[in-house]
Amino acid sequence: MPLRCLVLASGRGSNFQALLEASARPQAPFTLKALITDRTPCGAEALAARWQVPAECLPYRDFSTRAAFDETLAHRVRAAAPDLVLCAGFMRVLGPSFFDACPAPLLNIHPSLLPAHRGLHTHRQVLAAGDAFHGASVHWVTRELDGGPLLAQARLAVAPEDTEESLAARVLKLEHALYPQALAYLTEGGWNAPPLTLGWDGEALVPWP
Numbered sequence: 001m002p003l004r005c006l007v008l009a010s011g012r013g014s015n016f017q018a019l020l021e022a023s024a025r026p027q028a029p030f031t032l033k034a035l036i037t038d039r040t041p042c043g044a045e046a047l048a049a050r051w052q053v054p055a056e057c058l059p060y061r062d063f064s065t066r067a068a069f070d071e072t073l074a075h076r077v078r079a080a081a082p083d084l085v086l087c088a089g090f091m092r093v094l095g096p097s098f099f100d101a102c103p104a105p106l107l108n109i110h111p112s113l114l115p116a117h118r119g120l121h122t123h124r125q126v127l128a129a130g131d132a133f134h135g136a137s138v139h140w141v142t143r144e145l146d147g148g149p150l151l152a153q154a155r156l157a158v159a160p161e162d163t164e165e166s167l168a169a170r171v172l173k174l175e176h177a178l179y180p181q182a183l184a185y186l187t188e189g190g191w192n193a194p195p196l197t198l199g200w201d202g203e204a205l206v207p208w209p
């Protein structure tokens, strides 16, 4: 049975689009049942309409406290009862009220080789640190921001001519390949599988898609 996933997104939605396209392939190991955003309008919302995925927005600014937002989001996730929640460019930091009330496991995609460079502006962080390598990580979401166990990573070599913009574009392309591969790996390897490392520049090691 394919994993039934609910997606959380905030903006452009290119990772959501990569997941939508992968979920439409034969033998896809996951389906996307619903989208929840914290902003409207946004690119992810428009994609959901095009792909006929039920979408709901919980506008963050409408909530008086962060805890109220977290509790409502957890309630919506509980009602949808997905096997898995996929954060795909979801820019809201989830607090204790969410984790106390949310029963589903969550994955997130982050544009760095975690545990290096948590938080925002990861491409700038990589250049400032003079790192030779950069990449993307799919990891389990825990109460520690960008600190949960890794499921999969994809790496690239930083070139001398790279800028923040070129790294952003190159890593985003890796992310689009990595997230579906990570889900295929999860369904094949089980939930306790050791982290998958994709080859240089996203060369696939899992025979799907």
Ligand code: GRF
Pocket: 010, 011, 012, 013, 014, 015, 016, 088, 089, 090, 109, 110, 111, 172, 175
């Ligand atoms: C991605 O780089 C994701 O890793 C980060 O925010 C970006 C979202 O891009 N958390 P998109 O909305 O999926 O295009």
